[in-house]
Amino acid sequence: MDTFAIRTEGLTKRYGQLLALDTLDIAVPTGSVFGFLGPNGAGKSTTIRLLLGMARPSSGHARIFDTDARDVRSAHRSLAYVPADVALWPQLTGAETLELLGRTGPGVDRGYRNELVERFALDLSKPGRTYSTGNRQKVALVAAFATRAPLLVLDEPTSGLDPLMEREFQRAVAQARERGQTVFLSSHQLTEVESVCDRVAILRAGRLVEIADVADLRRLHRSQVEVTFAGTAPQLTDVPGVGAVERLGPARLRFTLTGPPAPVLRALATADVTALTVHEPTLEEIFLDYYDEVAR
Amino acid sequence: MTAVGTPAPRAARVTADTSAGRAVTWLAVRQVRRGATIVLVLVVGMSAMVATTYASTFTDTMDAAALAALAENPAIRTLFGQPVALDSAGGFTVWRTGTVLAVLVGVWALLTATRITRGAEDAGHWNLLLAGRIPLSTVVMRHATVLVAAVLLTGLATATALTTAGTPPVGAALHGASIALVGVFFAAAGVLAAQMLPNRAAASGATVALLSAGLLLRMIGDGVDALGWLRWLSPFGLAALSRPYHDNRIVPLVVLALAASILLTASTVATAHRDVQGSWLAPRTGRAPRLRLLGSIPAFALRRLLRPLAGWTAGVGAYYLLIGLLAVSMTTFLADNPRFADLAVQAGFAGLGSVEGYVATMFALLAIPAGTFTAVRIAATATAETDRQLTLIYAGPVTRLRLLAAETATTAAGTVALTTLAGLATWIGARSAGAPLKLDAALTGATNVLPIAALCLAAAIFALGWLPRAVALVGSLPAAGGFLLQVVADSTGAPHWVGTLSPFAHLAPVPEVAPDWTGTLGMLVTVAILTVTGAIGYQRRDLNT
Ligand SMILES: Nc1ncnc2c1ncn2[C@@H]1O[C@H](COP(=O)(O)OP(=O)(O)OP(=O)(O)O)[C@@H](O)[C@H]1O
Ligand SMILES: [Mg+2]
Numbered sequence: 157m158d159t160f161a162i163r164t165e166g167l168t169k170r171y172g173q174l175l176a177l178d179t180l181d182i183a184v185p186t187g188s189v190f191g192f193l194g195p196n197g198a199g200k201s202t203t204i205r206l207l208l209g210m211a212r213p214s215s216g217h218a219r220i221f222d223t224d225a226r227d228v229r230s231a232h233r234s235l236a237y238v239p240a241d242v243a244l245w246p247q248l249t250g251a252e253t254l255e256l257l258g259r260t261g262p263g264v265d266r267g268y269r270n271e272l273v274e275r276f277a278l279d280l281s282k283p284g285r286t287y288s289t290g291n292r293q294k295v296a297l298v299a300a301f302a303t304r305a306p307l308l309v310l311d312e313p314t315s316g317l318d319p320l321m322e323r324e325f326q327r328a329v330a331q332a333r334e335r336g337q338t339v340f341l342s343s344h345q346l347t348e349v350e351s352v353c354d355r356v357a358i359l360r361a362g363r364l365v366e367i368a369d370v371a372d373l374r375r376l377h378r379s380q381v382e383v384t385f386a387g388t389a390p391q392l393t394d395v396p397g398v399g400a401v402e403r404l405g406p407a408r409l410r411f412t413l414t415g416p417p418a419p420v421l422r423a424l425a426t427a428d429v430t431a432l433t434v435h436e437p438t439l440e441e442i443f444l445d446y447y448d449e450v451a452r
Numbered sequence: 453m454t455a456v457g458t459p460a461p462r463a464a465r466v467t468a469d470t471s472a473g474r475a476v477t478w479l480a481v482r483q484v485r486r487g488a489t490i491v492l493v494l495v496v497g498m499s500a501m502v503a504t505t506y507a508s509t510f511t512d513t514m515d516a517a518a519l520a521a522l523a524e525n526p527a528i529r530t531l532f533g534q535p536v537a538l539d540s541a542g543g544f545t546v547w548r549t550g551t552v553l554a555v556l557v558g559v560w561a562l563l564t565a566t567r568i569t570r571g572a573e574d575a576g577h578w579n580l581l582l583a584g585r586i587p588l589s590t591v592v593m594r595h596a597t598v599l600v601a602a603v604l605l606t607g608l609a610t611a612t613a614l615t616t617a618g619t620p621p622v623g624a625a626l627h628g629a630s631i632a633l634v635g636v637f638f639a640a641a642g643v644l645a646a647q648m649l650p651n652r653a654a655a656s657g658a659t660v661a662l663l664s665a666g667l668l669l670r671m672i673g674d675g676v677d678a679l680g681w682l683r684w685l686s687p688f689g690l691a692a693l694s695r696p697y698h699d700n701r702i703v704p705l706v707v708l709a710l711a712a713s714i715l716l717t718a719s720t721v722a723t724a725h726r727d728v729q730g731s732w733l734a735p736r737t738g739r740a741p742r743l744r745l746l747g748s749i750p751a752f753a754l755r756r757l758l759r760p761l762a763g764w765t766a767g768v769g770a771y772y773l774l775i776g777l778l779a780v781s782m783t784t785f786l787a788d789n790p791r792f793a794d795l796a797v798q799a800g801f802a803g804l805g806s807v808e809g810y811v812a813t814m815f816a817l818l819a820i821p822a823g824t825f826t827a828v829r830i831a832a833t834a835t836a837e838t839d840r841q842l843t844l845i846y847a848g849p850v851t852r853l854r855l856l857a858a859e860t861a862t863t864a865a866g867t868v869a870l871t872t873l874a875g876l877a878t879w880i881g882a883r884s885a886g887a888p889l890k891l892d893a894a895l896t897g898a899t900n901v902l903p904i905a906a907l908c909l910a911a912a913i914f915a916l917g918w919l920p921r922a923v924a925l926v927g928s929l930p931a932a933g934g935f936l937l938q939v940v941a942d943s944t945g946a947p948h949w950v951g952t953l954s955p956f957a958h959l960a961p962v963p964e965v966a967p968d969w970t971g972t973l974g975m976l977v978t979v980a981i982l983t984v985t986g987a988i989g990y991q992r993r994d995l996n997t
Contacts, residue, residue: 205994205995205997208846208847210843210846210847210994210995210997211994211995212992212993212994228846228849228850228851228852229849229850229851230849231849232847232848232849232850233849235847236847237843237844237847239840239843239844239847239997241840242840242844243839243840243841243843244841245836245841246651246841248746249738249739249741251741251743252741252742252743252746255741255743255746256746256752257844257845257848259746259747259748260748260749260752260845260848260850261848261849262848262849279738280741281738281739281740281741282737282738283737283739285574285650285651286737296844299844309847
């Protein structure tokens with residue numbers, strides 16, 4: 157099997173004047189849980205629609221494993237999808253919907269499906285029109301996880317779930333990963349992304365602004381450092397990794413630090429530092445930092 | 453502090469309420485204005501055109517005897533209503549276009565009523581609206597009012613146009629009023645059904661059934677003298693009973709107006725006692741799964757087809773059973789009036805001189821329900837796409853072409869079943885009434901309209917590919933638009949080529965004569981071109997999910 161479950165090259169989508177997606181290049185390694193983040197309107201759902209062949213790229217192309225994303229008949233044999241806004245056939249009950257999706261989809265593991273129905277506490281006897289938002293999402297999630305397709309494409313799948321179901325969802329993703337499935341997860345729930353994803357891409361206004369392993373993201377990111385000193389201030393200009401130096405008082409400085417701390421420690425050693433605090437940002441703060449730059 | 457503070461918020465609330473109400477009205481206006489304009493132009497245009505060209509087309513070819521014969525012919529009466537005052541431009545216009553235009557206005561009014569009330573509510577468009585200060589009943593009533601105003605305007609414009617065309621103002625006013633009131637009646641019925649039934653499709657279906665029943669009653673009442681009183685039970689019958697340009701009776705229209713206001717009042721009451729997105733006849737909240745016909749895309753297409761097909765078949769079947777039953781009064785009439793055939797030919801109704809000719813004329817009309825059926829089915833596919841029910845199917849290993857092929861094949865099969873059953877119903881009716889009609893003649897006559905239905909199907913597929921928001925409209929154009937065009941061309945003396953644009957011009961009156969194979973071939977070529985172009989568009993465009 158291919159080493160990448162999803163690969164896009166210069167994927168671009170225009171809606172008239174609006175550039176919804178600008179030359180996106182990403183590669184999602186097989187077997188990973190890949191988070192796809194960005195503020196509202198960043199182009200996440202647009203990307204997913206292009207990956208699923210529901211919209212045509214203005215330029216560039218996407219591959220699902222080793223097939224072109226436009227060849228839906230083969231590409232969709234290896235993926236399952238949960239849309240952001242699930243609509244069910246109003247006249248079909250949950251059980252009938254699962255049957256339909258199971259028989260027309262990429263194959264289904266009925267035993268696992270029954271287990272998921274239990275775990276998600278889903279009442280399958282109700283007609284589609286009577287389900288609540290969260291329950292509609294659960295029907296789609298059960299259908300997707302039960303396929304055992306090698307790739308799961310999930311667009312904000314938990315926006316309507318309660319915390320208990322959110323926990324079940326995270327368990328199901330973990331089990332999918334254990335089985336070797338790849339999960340492409342677009343989400344606004346940053347804690348969820350932090351706990352399930354190996355790697356994330358951050359999109360902003362149609363552009364990819366970051367793609368990194370979750371572990372590296374922390375390292376790449378700025379820490380806040382505060383120093384108190386006696387006597388002359390340490391000399392911090394031109395020290396690699398240091399930015400936004402601020403004087404907080406006659407004997408206090410604050411600056412941000414990116415990358416390895418060795419150079420700045422050497423610079424601080426020359427001064428008489430009396431106190432030092434380093435604040436590591438949480439992943440949530442890191443994400444928000446990226447999102448925030450929209451406003452700037 | 454309080455003395456100064458209290459009045460200000462109250463005043464603010466009052467202005468906010470009226471402006472919110474106005475915003476709802478404006479929303480309703482935006483949703484109906486395009487359709488309302490089209491309907492108004494069609495109704496006014498056709499009436500005015502037939503009335504103004506009357507003198508040049510008809511008076512010289514028809515004498516008093518021909519008129520009398522026409523008025524007595526049960527086939528003609530069933531089809532167009534009882535002719536009264538054919539010797540005047542106004543009377544002729546009412547007779548030739550009245551029923552067609554009343555049906556047009558009624559169908560538009562009821563479909564629009566269920567679309568802008570139940571449809572918008574079910575799609576959740578009203579959730580934000582209703583979270584505000586405005587209660588559900590106000591929202592429903594403001595939409596109903598806008599729709600009623602639209603059909604009243606159509607009636608007023610028709611009356612004005614007919615008066616301007618030189619017909620007597622009283623008759624014009626009465627005819628305009630009857631068209632408007634039929635519209636008001638079905639708008640009100642649509643709104644009421646939308647309050648009672650759990651979804652838009654059910655509400656539209658129930659109101660269409662009511663309209664068909666009304667039309668059927670009018671036809672029986674007009675065709676069979678002894679059952680003339682049935683017309684008092686039908687909006688179309690009441691409109692006919694007002695006899696514009698002849699007796700100018702107002703009482704039937706008062707009855708119709710009363711019936712419409714009762715329906716409107718009933719819908720207010722029904723709205724006040726239900727939940728948002730709820731209904732009186734609530735669906736069951738749980739049931740055992742029925743897993744048949746879920747195994748593949750074509751099977752599922754068939755599953756979604758069966759229920760609507762049963763409804764359409766019941767309606768169309770009842771209508772053609774009646775047509776078969778009326779064939780006997782046709783034969784008696786012919787025996788009593790041997791000169792009729794000549795006169796009918798002279799008046800432009802060749803073929804009505806025999807049972808075959810009569811059913812052939814009636815079968816041509818079958819193209820309209822058959823074609824509309826195909827358009828509505830493909831429109832349902834387009835709606836399932838925009839309502840995102842198809843999203844999970846599109847995400848499966850199924851090409852759009854295969855999905856379209858499944859929808860097209862089941863729709864086509866359904867249409868064949870619909871027309872065949874209509875033929876069968878006609879034969880059963882004719883046979884039980886003792887009229888000499890052969891089964892194969894009835895079946896070939898009924899299935900003869902399939903090329904027009906295929907044109908509608910192809911036009912709907914074309915729209916699905918290139919104009920997905922107008923599938924039902926574009927799809928029903930070949931049948932409904934073609935029929936209107938033919939009526940206009942026939943009764944206004946328009947240039948010959950105008951008439952040939954209508955597919956009906958290429959439909960032979962089967963079983964009276966053999967099918968028009970050249971015409972059929974021409975239509976099938978058009979069908980192939982439209983289908984292929986539409987499929988390419990559907991394959992290439994972005995899905996509206
Ligand atoms: N069919 C369309 N026609 C025109 N513009 C569109 C269409 N679909 C999306 N857009 C625009 O493309 C941009 C990206 O939208 P998209 O739905 O991909 O955002 P998103 O990242 O999924 O946002 P959210 O987090 O709110 O779901 C938006 O500006 C949106 O308005
Ligand atoms: Mg989105």
